Amino acid sequence: MHAGRYPWGDWTVTGLELDGVTRAFEETTAVDDVSLSVRDGEFFTLVGPSGCGKTTTLRLIAGFEPPDAGDVRFGDESMTGVPPEERDVGIVFQTYALFPHMSVAENVAYGLRFRDPPAGQTTDERVDELLELVDLGGFGDRDPGELSGGQQQRVALARALAPGPSVLLLDEPMSALDARLRERLRVQVKQIQSELDITTVYVTHDQSEALAISDRVAVLNAGRVEQVGTPEAVYREPASRFVAEFVGDNNVFDGALPVETEGSSVRVQDVDFDVEEAIDGRTTVCIRPENLLFDCNTNQFPVRVENVEFLGDAYRAHCDWDGRDVLVKTRDEPPSGDAVVGFDPADATLL
């Protein structure tokens, strides 16, 4: 338990726990024995491809669906059998779901029909405070239909925060916006979240977004948790092939243990790679494209550069190594045709 830094003071904010939660639908198991622990005030992201169960997990936390097995706990209290209106959550949907027949101010004030505003504040004052927080001061009288996508999203955020919930849930709130707006808004959301110190669970399919704003990330695949960790840990030390390939670009080579050498190298396609990690029987080598260098002396192998994309601040070269696809990311223009790339043993990850 820890007191949040809401302007009016003493507000208990609790952590969130999922314990062996399972939820199945007719043909598929959407969430399969998922256990997660979200700390107080943490910005926790569920990321994964479509259909991996992240939205279902969020709905289980909110109480829109009951788990078939397992338990959802807010702090120490189990939420089994507790309907959504009695859980202390605020939710922002991908489509914002603003009430079309109410003004912006009425939308934000809706939750305050069921909970009192914090001591000393009237509903109107609270609404104004939240609209200021999301940079929409003075928009109270407008209709949701008059607002742009980004403005609607901010109203939805203000509405979810107005009653002062313990947990904030966001279900792909940026998906409907264009890339620029998305980047600006996610920074704003992160700022508001850390200012209010509210436990937040964020769902997205965009792994770069997840890495950018989260305190910790859980990578989901087919209803199961593949890895939980800080963005750096998930990026640099993927726990599984799926995570290695889903989070960022990666080169994944399946190799074998050569018989002759002592156990500090992995043979991939007639080339022995020296690696720094202890091998422990792991024979799959992952190297991030930015760690492959055209002018490196160690762990070299020949490639043919086939296609080069200019990304503005970098180049992405699609290469071929005897039939294998290799992706190389460089700051300066890569050579064309046949070339040699290499990497530092410290940069390789083994799976």
Add this chain to the structure above:
Amino acid sequence: MDRSVGAAGGGQLARVADRLAYARSLLVRAADRLALPVVGATTLLVLGVVFYYPVWTVFVEAFGNAATPVREVLESEFYMGAAHGLFADPIRVPGDVFAWLASVRLHVGWTGLLPDIWVSYPAVRKGLFGFTAYQAALSTVASVLLGLPGAYVLARFEFPGRRTLKSLTILPFVLPSIMVVVGFVATFGTNGTLNGVLTWLGVGRVEWLYTLKVVILAHAFYNAPLVTRMVTSAWENVDAGAVETARSLGANPLRAFRDVVAPQLLPALAASAVLTFIFTFMTFPIVLALGGLQLATVEVWLYARVQNLDYESAAALAALETVFSLALTYVYLRYESRRAATGTGNPLARKRLFSVAGDVREHLIRTGLGVYGVVVALVFLAPIASMVLASVGGVTDPTLEWWRFLVERQGDSRTQPSVAVWNSLLFGVGALALALPMGVVIAAFSARGGRGRKLVDAVLMAPLAVSGIVVGFGMLRSLVFGVDLWGTRVTFVGPAVVVAAHAVAGYPFVVRNVAPMLTAVDQRLVESARALGASRARALWDVELPLVWPGVLAGAAFAFAISIGEFDATVLLAGDQSYTMPVALKRYLVDRTAGPSVGPAAAMGTVLLVVTAASFVVIDRVGGRYRP
């Protein structure tokens, strides 16, 4: 988790205030949680008491005593015609059929150059049920013939007033059938407008009332718009791209129509035909007034049996008719589920009706449609106009006599016009107050789905498939005569039962107007409200209902109009003080309690027309898309 604003300060008063506030919030939360289940349970209870229980008593009476009443009906030649043999003496049936087939004769004669061929066969006794089915079949054919060209015009042509005309196709649902009857009597009666025109032309009078022709025409008046409406809707759902593809693959226009368009129209046509058959099989006021006992159908005979206090036969007839109509409704529902649910974004283009462009074929079609238009105008406008004319005593000698009649007290007559009008309005409001919440709750449940939804849907929509006269009869026998409950006899007072019967007739229409709109509401809105603290009931009230209020209003107008025009159940249940305008109409028209003229009925019918037209306007302007 506790969100309450803690104790503000010290002092007894503050603590008491806190306790009160806490108690109040508990009550509010309990009310919130219980609201929907309570209303749902009440709806089911009302439905059970007011619909299922009476219908069940009818079946009990019909099948009681070793099913004697039913067997008597099935074995009677009067009721079943030639088919009674199947029940009375099944062994003889094959022999009888062979004998009949053997006496069929084919005659060939020569008159002039061409051969004359005809078939003669011994007459087959239809019986009551057979005749009812026969007239229903004829009415269905007539309705289809009258309605189908209308669908063609509405779907494929553009002309001023097209949308208004399309909305008008809903009118028959809303017009009271007994009022339509008055119109027909005013048109085809001995002193009606038709005879007036014929006399003026010097042709002489016709006696068309009390003939099968007029009954079928009245049925067509009622049901042709239904056919038009359903087929038009299907036609407008045909994707123009499909037709164009067929054309590009080599099909000529006629072939493209036959291969691409017609198959999509057929389900709607079949569905509307089945519905028309069901409605005309269960016809009551039209045959009662325009056919009399010679052309009696099952329901008219049922009514006669009840008047004669022969409740057993009435029960048997009611039960058999209900079985038949339920079976047919099941067939219809199977068809309905196969129709396209959503519209296409690319409907067939419409041609301008009143242009001079086009080839000979198109001009011929336009002329044909013109003739059709004249026929339609006559069929639909004549009865209404005749009725309004008759209410002022005719064109030649207008008088306000009949309108005065409506307003004045009529001595000792047991049918006071002002009482009828007042009762109708009162019952209408009462039925509305009952049907609206029932319908909204059922619509909410039906729109959200859940387990066993199909079964629940069927159970809740059953009143649509059971005739009003069966329900009225059941109510009479069970609720009005009294129910023995734990030793005491509980009787329900007449007006209450009438209101209940009206509500039962009306709530399915509330559901049909509200449910589609509820389905269209984004579920995320409801979930957002719930996450913010609203219970399911509060979310319905705060978010969903405000968004579907046009549907609710249209449903309300429907329920009110249905109540105003309800006849079948009311005529059985109306007591000395609880008669309505339709019942008064029947007494003036059929029983002639106000004299031989059609004037009194015409005046009251015109009042009914105004009220239902007003409801129609509300339904049309406010209701959004209506799905029949």
